Amino acid sequence: MSAEASKRHQWQWENATAGAAAGFATVAVMHPLDVVRTRFQVNDGRVSHLPSYKNTAHAVFTIARSEGLRGLYAGFLPGVLGSTISWGLYFFFYDKAKQRYARNREGKLSPGLHLASAAEAGGLVSLCTNPVWLVKTRLQLQTPLHQTRPYSGIYDAFRTIMREEGFSALYRGIVPGLFLVSHGAIQFTAYEELRKVIVDFKCKRSTVHNQNPDKLLNSVDYAVLGATSKLAAILLTYPFQVMRARLQQRPSGDGVPRYMDTWHVVKETARFEGIRGYYRGITANLLKNAPASSITFIVYENVLKLLKPTIRND
Known part of the structure; x- marks a missing residue:
């Protein structure tokens, strides 16, 4: 393996x-x-096993009071597993795609190629992680009012789903999940382009010439970039999240899913709830994801800064 190829391989694992x-x-x-957010998303006013919440604060208080900390952290293990794997694979596939597109372009990528890189990474991640997200959703929807025998944990959930519904059930919600690839594409494109604007602005104001762009940005910059890019992506793609959550609900006692496919979700939601139905839970989603995206990019960029010198000195 050449030195250049070795360096590229190490860089991918840094990401x-x-x-x-x-x-x-x-x-x-x-x-x-x-x-x-998940409980709001699936509560179409016709689900009997879900409590009714007035707003996000009321939901948090009600869950804490009736279900305790365990209720607030329902689905935490698959959430950690899915998110850790997803982000790891996403940054890995995203950076690999950017490197491939940049080979014949002197390292410079257009917004369209950033979009293509993000879309490619998102599609691969979605196919790899859909079963984990399905289990997370079902564990989060288990409440004291649930009529079906609850899953005891992530392993029991996988085993029960496979036994009762078959392997294909693990990929319920994959169609809106693949549409949600656009979420990451929008977010990363916005992040990259806004990052360029901030770097250019700081370069013009800096008294040090030819300074490394990474050193011009700090955690506050990463927080603003992460939150802003996430906000744009949420507003444009949130209905797909609602569709996926509704498709991933556990079937009732008779084994019949509440929604048969993506088009069924679209029709039923439009018929009974209108446009508002496609944005159920968006307040909790914004409260969660805007700061969460800031945290994600602060950690990502700073861990990357720590890893780069280490690998270069090996």
């Missing part, structure tokens, strides 16, 4: 490690809001 660390930190801090 994967930084992404995994960022994903774990994000889930650990924000998981209770994720539980609230």
Whole structure:
């Protein structure tokens, strides 16, 4: 393996490690809001086993009072597993795609190629992690009002789903999940382009010439970039999250899913709830994901800074 190829291989693992660390930190801090968001998303006013919440604060208080800390952290293990794997794979695939596209372009990528890189990474991650997200959703929706025997944990959930519904059930919600690839594409494109604007602005104001762009940015910059890019992505793609959550609900006692496929979700939601139905739980989602994205990119960029010198000196 050439020195250049070896360096490129090491760089990819730097990104994967930084992404995994960022994903774990994000889930650990924000998981209770994720539980609230999921319960709002599937509550179409016709679900009997879900409590009724007035707003996000009421939901957090009600879950804490009736279900305790365990309720607020329902689905935490698959959430940590899925997010850590997802972010690790996402940054790995994303950086690998950027390197491939940049080979014949002197290292410079257009917004369109950033978009293509992010979309490619998102599609691969979605296919790898959909079963984990399905289990997380089902564990989060288990409440004291649930009529079906609850899953005792992540292993029992996988085993029960495979036994009762078959392997294909692990990929319920994959269609809106693949559409959600656009979420990452929008977020990363916005992040990269806004990052360029801030770096250019700071370069013009800096008295040091030819300074490394990484040294011009700090944690506050990463927080602003992460939150802003995430906000744009959420507003444009949130309905796909609602569709996926509704498709991933556990079937009732008769074994019949509440929603048969993506088009069924679209029709039923439009018929009974209108546009508002596609944005159920968005307040909790914004409260969770705007700061969560800031945390993710602060951790990612700073872990990357720590890893770069270490690998270069080996």
